Structures are given as structure tokens and as C-alpha cells.
Amino acid sequence: MSLNKILSTVAVFLVTLLFGGAAALADGIYKAKPDQLGFMEPATEVMRDIVSFHNGLLIMCIAITLFVMFVMIYIFIKFNAKANPIPSKTTHHTGLEVVWTILPIVILLIIAVPSFRLLYLTDVIPEADLTVKAIGHQWYWSYEYPDHDDFSFDATMLSDEEAAAAGHPRLLGTDTHMVVPVNKTVRMIITAGDVIHAWAIPAFGVKIDAVPGKLNETWFKAEREGMYYGQCSELCGKDHGFMPIMVEVVSEEKYNAWIAMAREEYATNETDNLTRVASTLPAQQ
Amino acid sequence: MGSEAHGIPTGWRRWVLSTNHKDIGTMYLIFAILAGIIGGAMSGLMRGELMEPGIDFLTNFTGGDVEAAKHFFNVLTTGHGLIMVFFMVMPALIGGFGNWFVPIMIGAPDMAFPRMNNISFWLLPAAISLLVISIFVEGATYPGVGTGWTVYAPLSTSGHGGPAVDLAIFSLHLAGASSILGAINFICTIFNMRAPGMTLHKMPLFVWSILVTVFLLLLSLPVFAGAITMLLTDRNFDTYFFDAAGGGDPLLYQHLFWFFGHPEVYVLILPGFGLVSHIISTFSRKPIFGYLGMAYAMVAIGVVGFVVWAHHMYTVGMDVDTKAYFTAATLVIAVPTGIKIFSWLATMWGGSIKFETPMLFALGMIFLFTIGGVTGVVLANAGVDTAMHDTYYVVAHFHYTMSMGALFSIFAGWYYWIGKMSGKPYPQFISKLHFWVTFVGVNVIFFPQHFLGLAGMPRRIPDYPDAYHLWNYVSTVGYMITGFGTLVFLVGVYMTLRSKERVGDNQWGEGATTLEWTLSSPPPFHQFNELPRIK
Numbered sequence: 001m002s003l004n005k006i007l008s009t010v011a012v013f014l015v016t017l018l019f020g021g022a023a024a025l026a027d028g029i030y031k032a033k034p035d036q037l038g039f040m041e042p043a044t045e046v047m048r049d050i051v052s053f054h055n056g057l058l059i060m061c062i063a064i065t066l067f068v069m070f071v072m073i074y075i076f077i078k079f080n081a082k083a084n085p086i087p088s089k090t091t092h093h094t095g096l097e098v099v100w101t102i103l104p105i106v107i108l109l110i111i112a113v114p115s116f117r118l119l120y121l122t123d124v125i126p127e128a129d130l131t132v133k134a135i136g137h138q139w140y141w142s143y144e145y146p147d148h149d150d151f152s153f154d155a156t157m158l159s160d161e162e163a164a165a166a167g168h169p170r171l172l173g174t175d176t177h178m179v180v181p182v183n184k185t186v187r188m189i190i191t192a193g194d195v196i197h198a199w200a201i202p203a204f205g206v207k208i209d210a211v212p213g214k215l216n217e218t219w220f221k222a223e224r225e226g227m228y229y230g231q232c233s234e235l236c237g238k239d240h241g242f243m244p245i246m247v248e249v250v251s252e253e254k255y256n257a258w259i260a261m262a263r264e265e266y267a268t269n270e271t272d273n274l275t276r277v278a279s280t281l282p283a284q285q
Numbered sequence: 286m287g288s289e290a291h292g293i294p295t296g297w298r299r300w301v302l303s304t305n306h307k308d309i310g311t312m313y314l315i316f317a318i319l320a321g322i323i324g325g326a327m328s329g330l331m332r333g334e335l336m337e338p339g340i341d342f343l344t345n346f347t348g349g350d351v352e353a354a355k356h357f358f359n360v361l362t363t364g365h366g367l368i369m370v371f372f373m374v375m376p377a378l379i380g381g382f383g384n385w386f387v388p389i390m391i392g393a394p395d396m397a398f399p400r401m402n403n404i405s406f407w408l409l410p411a412a413i414s415l416l417v418i419s420i421f422v423e424g425a426t427y428p429g430v431g432t433g434w435t436v437y438a439p440l441s442t443s444g445h446g447g448p449a450v451d452l453a454i455f456s457l458h459l460a461g462a463s464s465i466l467g468a469i470n471f472i473c474t475i476f477n478m479r480a481p482g483m484t485l486h487k488m489p490l491f492v493w494s495i496l497v498t499v500f501l502l503l504l505s506l507p508v509f510a511g512a513i514t515m516l517l518t519d520r521n522f523d524t525y526f527f528d529a530a531g532g533g534d535p536l537l538y539q540h541l542f543w544f545f546g547h548p549e550v551y552v553l554i555l556p557g558f559g560l561v562s563h564i565i566s567t568f569s570r571k572p573i574f575g576y577l578g579m580a581y582a583m584v585a586i587g588v589v590g591f592v593v594w595a596h597h598m599y600t601v602g603m604d605v606d607t608k609a610y611f612t613a614a615t616l617v618i619a620v621p622t623g624i625k626i627f628s629w630l631a632t633m634w635g636g637s638i639k640f641e642t643p644m645l646f647a648l649g650m651i652f653l654f655t656i657g658g659v660t661g662v663v664l665a666n667a668g669v670d671t672a673m674h675d676t677y678y679v680v681a682h683f684h685y686t687m688s689m690g691a692l693f694s695i696f697a698g699w700y701y702w703i704g705k706m707s708g709k710p711y712p713q714f715i716s717k718l719h720f721w722v723t724f725v726g727v728n729v730i731f732f733p734q735h736f737l738g739l740a741g742m743p744r745r746i747p748d749y750p751d752a753y754h755l756w757n758y759v760s761t762v763g764y765m766i767t768g769f770g771t772l773v774f775l776v777g778v779y780m781t782l783r784s785k786e787r788v789g790d791n792q793w794g795e796g797a798t799t800l801e802w803t804l805s806s807p808p809p810f811h812q813f814n815e816l817p818r819i820k
Contacts, residue, residue: 037736039672050672057669061659068626068655072648075633079569080640087570088635097575100627101620108616111662115616116609118668123605138444170338171750190602195440196535198600198675202741207671209601211536212439213529216602229750233600233675233743235433237425237444238356241746 040202043228043249044220046122047205053118057111122205125219128187132178136190136197136210136232139239143178148259151266157242168246172229177246179262181255182225190216198233201247207233222249293810301407304399305810306384309406311706313380316409317373317695318778323417324368325771327361329764332730334358336761340748352427358747359431360420366434367453370553371460372413374687377695378556379467379502380406383495385706387471389801389808390489392480392817397473405467412459415452423447433745435546438527438538442519451520454513461506468499468506480800482819486580489799490573493580494559497587501548501555504591509545512538536601543594551590553687554654555583557694558625561647563799564701565629568644569636570796575628582621582628589618599667600674608667615665622658626651641793642716646697649724650690657685660735675745678738684731696723696774703781704788708806712784715777722770729763 042048078084133144137154144152155174158166163173180186190199192210200207204220222228230245250258294302303309334342340351343361347353384402388395396402420429425445430453432441441450475496479488488496515526516538525531527538566573573579593615599608629651638644660682664670673679696719703711733756742753749757791802804812 038739040741047672050669053666054663054669054672057663057666061663064659065656068630069652071630072633072652075630075636076638076640079633079636079638081637084635084637087637089571090574090631090635091572092575092578093631096631097578097624097628101624104620104623108619108662111666112613112616115612115666115668118666119609119612120605122668122671123608169750169752171748195444196437200741200743202672205672207600207674211601213535214602230741231743231746231750235359235362235437235440235745237431237440238352238359238427240359241355241743241748 042205043203043222043224043226044205045223046220047203049118049121050205053114056114060107060111125187125217126185128219129184130180131187131189132180133189133191134178134199134210134245136192136194136199136236136243138194138237139232139243141174141197141199141232141243141245142193145259145262148263151263152269153262153266154269155246157244168227169229171242172231172244172246174244174246177227177248179248179250179255179258180222181252182222182249185219185221188218188220190218195236196234197236197243199230199245200233201228201230201245203228204247206230209234222247225249225251302403304395304403306388306396306399306402307706307808307810309402310381310384310386312406313376313384313409314382314699316406317377317381320368320372320376320413322771324365324373325768327365327368329768331358331361331365332761332764334747335749335757337758338748338751338754343747347427355747356425356427356431357429359433359745360424360429362745363430363433363436363453364416364420367416367457368413369687370434370549371457372409372416374553374691374695375464376409378553378560378691378698379464379471379495379498380409382491382560382695382698382702383467383471383556386702386801387492387495388474388478389804389812390492390799391475391478391483392800392813392819393474393478394811394813396470397478398470401466401470405463405470408459408463408466412456412463415456415459419449419452419456422449422452424449435539435542436513436516437542438516438519438535441516442527445520451517454517457513458510461510464502465506468502471495471499472503480813480816480819486577487819488580489559490562490576490579490583491556491559491799494555494557494562494583497583498552498555501552501587501590505545505548505552508541509549512541512545515541536598539598539601540595543597544591546597547594548587548590550683550687551586553691554694555586557650557691557698558583560694560698560701561629561650562632564643564647564697565632565651566798567701567793567796568639568641568647569633570639570794571632571636572798573628574631574634575624578624579628582624585621586618589614589621593618596665596667596670599670612665612667616662619658619662619665626655626658641700642711642713642720643697643701645717645720646693646700649720650693650697653685653689653693653727657682657687657690660685672741673738675743676738677734677742677744680744681731681734681738684727684734688731689727692727693723696720701793702801704792705801705804705806705808707781708787709781709784710786710788710792712777712780715773715780719770719773719777722773723767726763726765726767726770729766730760731763733757733759733763 039051042051130147135142140154140156142152142154144150153176155176158173158175160170163170166173190208190210192212197210198207199210206218206220208216208218226249228247232240232243340354343354343357344351347357422428424430424447430449518524519526525533527533527535562573595611596615664682700711700716737753737756742749788806790805791797
């Protein structure tokens with residue numbers, strides 16, 4: 001968090017530098033989302049781990065970049081043609097070369113350990129409390145609830161006016177949306193009906209391709225109630241930028257009420273046969 | 286003397302029928318500049334659309350049709366990517382500088398197969414013509430190919446009716462054939478035509494870089510040609526290579542594509558590595574530090590570059606152990622790359638540095654490539670990449686390596702060698718202005734894109750949620766600065782070619798030790814009628 005603050009400060013400084021008196025823009029970022037420089041606020045353990053691992057990597061990135069920068073500046077001052085008219089004749093130094101081969105290897109090993117831990121944490125799917133299927137289409141998402149008689153519905157993007165009326169951000173609101181209970185492990189089964197799409201909710205740390213003819217799995221366990229927004233993350237044609245993903249995380253009671261409502265409301269919707277068969281397959285460990 | 290014996294052809298015959306490596310190199314460079322202007326203009330249209338939320342810029346080009354504008358945006362991302370990769374960076378570095386200076390640096394009179402050299406070049410205008418034509422014929426409802434440069438199936442098969450994608454595939458076939466022929470030519474030249482005494486371990490690093498590069502091309506392009514041929518048959522002849530409904534697999538295409546695509550991005554940067562080594566050494570008046578380490582670091586990058594391809598595919602649903610392998614393999618690339626950066630710094634250490642324009646671009650390349658390198662290490666980790674995959678963070682990363690790494694080394698090479706190639710000096714003030722404007726411009730374009738990516742903005746979208754407005758606006762301002770820088774470059778080119786001044790054989794003094802500086806500027810039509818002997 002403190003790192004985010006530092007970044008925000010740097011950004012405000014940059015903006016002031018770039019725009020001088022253009023107060024409207026600088027004002028805009030204070031109001032809109034000061035944390036838009038970094039990741040979105042994490043809502044799952046996985047995303048928290050991604051953010052903290054990334055923060056570590058970021059420190060390493062900044063340290064290496066600054067090191068290279070300061071060495072370059074030192075060289076410019078010390079070894080420019082005026083300061084050092086006679087160049088040295090050195091062409092190699094085995095010890096030095098060994099050091100700058102070994103040192104990066106050590107740094108990489110230090111990175112690799114938490115990297116693999118994070119990868120196996122995110123990628124191995126725990127025992128799920130419920131399963132939801134998302135199917136990407138050109139250009140909307142369909143959702144199916146196999147745990148509840150396979151009711152299904154489509155979620156299509158709202159126009160700018162509809163989104164404003166419904167209180168959703170522009171380009172991120174959909175007419176219907178997926179609802180899940182808070183603090184439950186949700187197993188997502190993702191596929192597509194036409195071309196490849198990708199289902200992503202940044203705050204959950206989830207992004208997985210929806211590939212036609214292939215069932216992909218991922219999971220999340222949202223810790224806070226609220227509305228979460230994501231966008232299709234694989235180029236899928238003309239309206240790739242216009243098939244947002246909305247997930248509402250609610251309490252257990254509200255979820256049960258929603259399920260009761262949805263079973264009736266969406267009972268008449270057709271469920272895609274292909275994916276119904278797929279839902280009977282056992283979960284992959 | 287031999288050179289007078291067959292004389293210099295004149296008029297159109299000199300160029301169209303050329304078998305002279307320097308003339309062909311010149312044509313490649315002109316081609317790359319023209320293609321770069323087209324590709325750059327395309328990115329300008331994209332940045333114009335992204336400057337403000339809503340779709341109201343590209344509609345100017347589609348008669349107000351918003352739906353057509355959305356597709357046009359995808360056509361632009363596709364065209365920009367393909368043109369910059371196949372028709373700008375590769376022709377400039379390999380076809381242009383490679384053709385011009387590889388034979389000279391190894392003390393050869395010309396390339397091994399001069400006629401093949403001619404066809405290598407002349408396939409390119411045909412290839413880019415097919416790509417440009419594809420923009421105007423039917424694609425997915427609207428004209429043009431909107432698949433991205435990766436041309437992923439099934440968006441490129443069942444997702445795109447009309448002949449646009451077929452034309453683009455033919456374009457890539459031709460560009461690929463051109464590169465394969467060029468690669469064979471360079472390999473034969475470098476292995477067989479070195480002057481007496483020019484052993485592999487005495488070869489200039491630029492020649493080493495081209496040698497590694499053309500091996501990457503030779504081994505990866507046939508795979509790519511196979512993949513896009515399968516696309517073609519899936520589209521037109523009812524095959525099912527990439528269609529699960531017929532037993533195929535859409536992900537097979539991605540594996541084949543990236544088996545080519547990842548070595549390809551090293552193809553774009555390795556010649557730049559070679560070039561920057563010469564420039565750093567020349568302007569520090571010191572031999573390159575750790576020559577053998579530098580040469581074999583490039584070989585290592587080339588070899589490891591073949592076994593990391595699926596790090597482009599972390600979100601396709603691969604097995605977790607596979608992801609772990611590709612994470613580890615990808616991290617390994619940082620080691621030889623680090624060796625290169627440190628060796629450049631060590632070359633300058635103790636040197637007597639002159640900040641001429643080529644040196645400025647080389648130094649800019651080293652620093653900015655470092656930034657692109659460290660974000661590459663971040664993206665290598667499959668766990669973190671979940672959050673960044675297909676966001677602007679990736680766009681920022683690869684433009685730091687390509688648009689700053691590859692393009693800066695092209696500009697560095699241009700200013701380093703334009704005196705040698707034309708015999709005329711480049712304008713001092715204009716060239717330095719070009720550097721500073723471009724340096725500021727590209728950073729203003731691409732640095733904020735890291736923020737956009739972390740905040741979750743997906744790639745390849747023509748309109749974005751309003752929270753992403755500020756940094757998109759800044760990025761477009763950066764494009765305008767860079768665009769101005771490009772105009773300054775073109776003014777500099779014009780002034781150079783119009784210059785009445787002449788430069789001597791060795792413009793850069795004692796730091797410049799390779800063979801091209803022993804020849805006149807410009808070199809004779811045929812050089813080394815008597816082979817030089819390397820001590």
C-alpha cells in the first residue's frame with residue numbers, strides 16, 4: 001500500500017510536470033481513482049498475493065534500473081572525452097564477467113521461489129462450493145449454474161445511457177450478471193461458442209481464455225461483497241472491447257434469494273447442450 | 286581492375302536487376318523508411334482514437350459508421366504490428382545494414398548469392414502490397430484483417446469471411462520466403478566468404494549478431510509458414526487443423542505461431558545488440574569488453590529463445606507444471622541479456638567517450654532496453670502474468686524492447702553509417718534534436734501504459750472505461766512528440782542527401798576499427814578485389 005502511495009505521488013508529480021497549469025486533469029486523477037497507477041484493490045487472497053509478489057518484483061526492477069542509470073551517469077561524468085582523454089586498454093576481466101553472470105542467477109533464484117509458490121497457489125483448484133460456467137460469444141457472455149438445474153442467461157453490455165441510468169461505469173455494465181456468495185470457493189468453467197475470448201476479473205486475480213472446444217477451469221473466493229467489473233481479454237473481433245464481465249458478490253441469504261428468482265426468471269432460456277455434457281465431467285486436480 | 290571490367294549498370298537496371306549488396310541494402314533501407322512511415326501513421330490513428338473516451342475519431346475514416354470504426358481499429362492494430370515487424374525493423378536491420386556491412390566487415394566482395402539477394406528484396410514490395418490491398422477488401426463484415434498480428438484461429442478462420450485474411454496470409458508467405466532466402470544467403474556468406482585470417486572468433490559482433498539472427502529465421506519461419514498454410518486450408522479447403530469440431534485444436538495454432546513468434550522478437554533485437562556494441566566501442570575509443578562473452582551471450586539468447594514460446598500463452602489453460610517450466614526457462618534469458626548490458630557499461634568504463642548522435646541513440650537504447658528487460662522479468666512469472674496478460678502492461682513492455690530497443694538501434698546505425706553509405710555527413714543539430722525529441726516522445730507514450738496495464742486496461746480495444754482516460758491522453762500527447770521527432774528525422778535525411786560536404790574514409794577516428802572504415806565513403810561499387818588479410 002505504501003508503495004502505491006509512493007507511485008501516486010510520483011504520478012502526480014509527473015502530471016504537474018507535464019501539464020503545468022492544467023488543473024482539470026490533475027484534479028481528475030485525485031477524484032477518479034488515485035490507485036489507477038497500480039493494481040485494482042484486491043478482493044481475493046490470490047490477488048493479494050499477486051500484488052505483494054509484484055511489489056517485490058517492482059522494487060527489484062527499480063533497483064536494477066537505477067543501478068544501470070547511476071553507473072551510466074557516473075561513466076558520462078568520469079569517462080567523457082574531456083575528463084579522460086586517454087582511454088584504457090582493458091578488454092576483459094574474467095572475475096568481473098563471472099560475477100555479473102552469477103549475480104543475476106542468484107537474483108533470479110530469489111525471484112523463482114516465491115514465483116512458483118504463487119503459481120501453484122493460484123493454479124491448483126481447491127474443493128469448490130459451487131460451480132459456474134461462463135461461455136464467451138461474439139460479443140457477450142452467457143452464464144450457467146449447473147448446481148441449480150442448469151439455468152442460464154446472457155449478459156450483454158448496456159449502452160452508455162443505460163449504464164448511466166443503472167449506475168454502472170460506462171462500457172463495464174451488463175444487463176444481467178453473474179451472482180456468487182461471499183467467502184465461498186467458486187469454480188469457474190470457461191469455454192466459448194465461436195472464437196477465443198478471455199474471462200477476467202482483475203480484482204480477483206483471474207484471467208483465463210475461453211477457447212471453443214476446450215473447457216478451462218479457474219477459481220476464486222471473493223472476500224468482500226460488492227460489484228466487480230472486468231473486460232474480455234482476448235481479441236475476439238469487432239466488439240472485443242464491448243463485452244464486459246460483471247460479478248456481484250453477495251451474502252449467503254441474498255444469494256439464495258437470487259437463485260430462487262433466477263431459476264424462475266431464466267427457466268425458459270435454452271442451455272447449450274455441448275456445455276451441459278461438459279459440466280458432468282469431474283474436476284481436474 | 287575487376288570492378289571496371291563489368292562496369293556499373295545505370296538507370297532502372299542498376300536497381301531492379303541489382304545484384305550488388307550495397308545497392309540492395311540501400312533499397313532495403315528506403316523500403317524500411319517508407320514502411321515505417323505507414324506503420325507509424327497507423328499507430329497515430331489508433332492513438333488518435335484512444336486520446337478521448339468514446340469512438341469519434343476513426344469514424345472520420347468510415348463515413349461516421351461506428352461499427353466499421355471498431356473493426357477499422359482492429360485492422361490498424363494488425364497492420365501496425367505486421368508492418369513494423371516484417372516491413373520495417375527486419376528490412377532495416379537485416380536487409381539494410383546486414384546487406385551493406387556484413388560482406389564488408391568480413392572482407393568479402395559481395396554476398397554469396399547475389400541474384401538470390403535481389404529476389405529477397407523484391408519479394409518485399411509484393412508482400413507489403415498484398416497486405417495493403419487486404420485493408421480494402423472484405424474481412425469480417427467490414428474490410429480488412431482485424432485479427433491482430435498473431436492471426437489467432439478461429440478468429441482468423443471462421444471469424445473472418447472474405448478474402449482479406451487470405452491476402453494477409455499470402456503477404457506473410459512472401460515476406461517469410463524473402464527472409465528465408467536472405468537467411469540462407471547470410472549463412473553461406475558468413476561461413477564461406479570470410480577474408481583470410483577472419484576466424485569466427487575475430488568476426489565483428491554485428492556479423493555475429495546477424496549470424497545468430499538468420500539461424501533463428503531459418504529455423505522458425507518454416508514453422509510459421511506451415512501454421513499459416515494450415516490457416517489457409519482451414520479457411521478454404523474444409524480442413525480442421527485448428528477447429529475442435531473436426532478434431533483439431535485452436536491452441537495448436539498458438540503453439541506453432543509462438544514457436545516462430547518468440548524467436549522472431551529476438552530476430553528484431555539481436556542485430557541491434559550487435560550494432561550497439563560497435564557504436565559503444567567506437568565512441569568510447571576502446572575495444573568491446575568481453576568480446577567472446579558478448580558473442581556467446583547472443584548465441585545463448587538465440588538458443589534459449591526457442592524453448593520459451595508458451596510464456597505468451599499463460600492464460601490459455603495450460604497445465605501448471607508446463608507453466609512452471611516456461612517461467613523458469615524465460616527467467617534464464619535475463620542472464621545473457623544482463624551480460625550484454627554489463628559488458629556495454631564495462632566497455633565505456635575507462636573509455637574516452639564522445640557523445641555523437643549514434644552514441645546518444647545507442648545509450649538511449651541501453652537504458653530503455655533495460656527498462657523493457659526488467660518488465661520482461663516481471664511478465665515471465667506465470668503467476669503474476671495472469672494479472673497482466675493482454676493488458677497495456679504487455680504493450681508497454683514490448684514497445685520498450687522494440688520501439689526503443691530495436692528502433693533506437695536502427696537510428697543509431699543510421700547515423701553511424703550514413704556517412705559511410707552516402708559519403709555525406711548528417712546534420713549535427715538536427716540529428717541531436719531528433720534524438721532528444723524521440724527520447725522524450727517514446728517515454729511519454731509508453732511509460733504511462735504500464736499504469737494502464739496494471740489498472741487492468743485490455744489491449745486492442747478502441748474505447749475504454751473512463752478511469753483510463755488520463756494516461757491514454759498522456760500517451761497520445763507522447764505520440765505527437767514522437768511524430769514531430771520523425772519529421773525532424775526526415776528533414777535530417779533530406780539535409781544529409783543534399784549536403785555538399787564529404788566525409789573521409791574513417792569518420793570516427795581510431796575507435797572505429799572494422800573493415801568498412803578502411804574503404805572510401807561511399808565504398809567503391811565492388812570492394813575488396815584483392816582480399817584484405819586479417820592479422
